[in-house]
Amino acid sequence: MHLDPFELHRPASVEEVVALARQLEGHFDYLAGGTDLLPNYKMHLNLKPHLVALEDVEELRGHTLSRLGAMARLSDLEVDAELMATYPSLSQAVREVATPLVRASGTLGGNLLVETRCFFFNQSYFWRNSLGYCLKADGDRCHVVPQKEKCYATFSGDLAPALMVLDAEVELAGPDGRRRLPLPDLYDLGGDGIRRTHLAPGELLVAVHLPAASRARPGTYLKLRVRPSYDFPELGVAAAGVFEGRTVRSLRLAVGGADPYPRRFDALTDALVGQELSDDRLAAFAQEVERAVRPVHNTFLLPDYRRRMIPVYVRRALTQLREGAAA
């Protein structure tokens, strides 16, 4: 498959990226590892006339225990034994992303901002043309939930939930300077599914910051998928927290692969702090999470199955933490 022509830009600094973004006025995509963007371009999905390649921007590369550059390659994170031992939930999630070959090119920022996925979107141009396209690309209606307002394509990154439970923050750079957001606030839960983040036009994800308090926080990430390699998550549940016996001292839980955005459930977990997490209380909690998430029929596994797996995975994750099996 050949790509349609585009102009390729190779800025060398964040400032150059921001200036380019302003100049190109939205008629561009950022190119990080290319493992998600280029397959979509081969399928003629939402092509732009300009690509801004980020790999020459030194500031985006590399990582420490407290700062992960947006262009850090997943395989470089994976082989850093200290990093992986410090953040168990991140460790499990990184190793579950796609395949070693995809992780060798794929980046942290690319995974956090990965394109959402849907049966009716991730198809060839010919296939989509025969159906009259869809809301997410070239068309005006959704075939999954028939209407013309909202796209229900599924957020399919593994790292967002795993980093959310570590209280990660994202550093952004845009025309108005730099700012930081808690990772959950990067995603626009009130968006229409086409616009899914609170990134301003042209704003660039520079890095992920991890607070010292999250180091060595027991955690886990459980991923539902069809094949144990390659597949995007059909559901991803991340949890991290501290137990004293069976009593919850702190707890974070986040879910991806089920909605158009990854989400953290602070209101539900805060209610558990100070409580003893009995099996009954855990089951009730898992059902509350299930009620808050609504998978639709747009990925490989049926939505009813994915929905019913939510409490199963939540119970497994929290049981691991409670029994001290995690990390």
Next chain:
Amino acid sequence: MSSLGPLRFQLNGHPVEIPAEPARILLDLVRDDLHLTGTKRGCDLGTCGCCTVLVDGRPTLSCLTLARLVEGRSVTTIEGVSPPQGLSPVQRAFVNHGATQCGFCTPGFVVTATALLRDHPHPSREEIERAISGNLCRCTGYIKIVDAIEAASKETA
């Protein structure tokens, strides 16, 4: 785009200078422009690993790599994995263990395994299985491939 100069990089240890548009994919450049057809086009979407090459030593899906982004870098294809005479230890092990049937996926496996053994000379079977989990073979069932890589790791010991 015509204002772009020729693309320059090292291919299998030799300097290459060749025109390449921004949208040119490395796999297409290697196969169609440089006529090195050992690198295979499988899924063309990053799923199968047939097109794996080394870019500065790192296993890379050439079907998902823009050719312009290897400017100044060193690319090794399956042709560069073979020594001038004979076969590399991994290639020899694949032959000796019958680790190939139709052979289409073999170049990708050999390149991936070569990088694995360079970084981890003595992998366990589990580590081998994990390392090749991005390479698909539709014929062998993988057992002989893992056998071959394990044997190659002992040969280079």
